Amino acid sequence: MASKLLPLRRLSKRLLKPPSSPSSSSTASRSCLHILEASKSPHLSQNSHDGPCHWIASRSFCSSPLNLDDDTQIPAAIDYHSVLPEDEFHRLADSTIQDLQEKFEEYGDSVQVDDFDIDYGNEVLTLKLGDHGTYVLNKQTPNRQIWLSSPVSGPQRFDWDRSSQAWVYRRTKAHLLKILESELEELCGEPISLS
Numbered sequence: 001m002a003s004k005l006l007p008l009r010r011l012s013k014r015l016l017k018p019p020s021s022p023s024s025s026s027t028a029s030r031s032c033l034h035i036l037e038a039s040k041s042p043h044l045s046q047n048s049h050d051g052p053c054h055w056i057a058s059r060s061f062c063s064s065p066l067n068l069d070d071d072t073q074i075p076a077a078i079d080y081h082s083v084l085p086e087d088e089f090h091r092l093a094d095s096t097i098q099d100l101q102e103k104f105e106e107y108g109d110s111v112q113v114d115d116f117d118i119d120y121g122n123e124v125l126t127l128k129l130g131d132h133g134t135y136v137l138n139k140q141t142p143n144r145q146i147w148l149s150s151p152v153s154g155p156q157r158f159d160w161d162r163s164s165q166a167w168v169y170r171r172t173k174a175h176l177l178k179i180l181e182s183e184l185e186e187l188c189g190e191p192i193s194l195s
Helices: 002-016 022-039 086-110 176-188
Strands: 044-046 055-057 116-121 124-127 134-140 144-150 154-161 168-169
Touching: 086 116, 086 124, 086 134, 086 144, 086 176, 144 176, 168 176
Parallel strands: none
Antiparallel strands: 044 055, 116 124, 124 134, 134 144, 144 154, 154 168
16 A cells, blocks of 8 residues: 555645646646546545646555444544533643642652652642653643643543543543543552542
8 A cells, every 4th residue: 555655645735736837737637637536545635616627645544453333432522502601611620630739749648669759840740750750731722622731641631521420531532630540540540549
């Protein structure tokens, strides 16, 4: 598959350039059409305006195969009618972050992790686990989200889900507190209850 894409990429780069003269425009149009018919590539699309053929390249990046039959793989749709009012977002996010800070402090007393440290400032909660890495939680008010940077699972953005009364990552439908419980137990060797 990759060997078929390389010549198409080279050709598409030439075809993306606007024609240099009126006579070459019809040749470019025919070439574009033949390439697309031969390859049936979903990565090129034609502009909808009349006139010479211009092609726009679009790319889709994915680190794992897409399984559309599995509902857990599809991000939940955003219902913009139910976006949290700003004051409610601050109340929920502040409460969550403050609760996490208190529970992390208690957890730090029960685990033996070198350089275990908790810091809260400028609405950012940082949990340092020495050689195990650092967690960072912060509010993103314009998006009404809590963002998490994890040394285990990477960056994630959580929206408040009214039905489950929890912060949920829409792509995987995972709950913030469940992710933290699982990862902290894995890293530190001791269970933690954040619910």
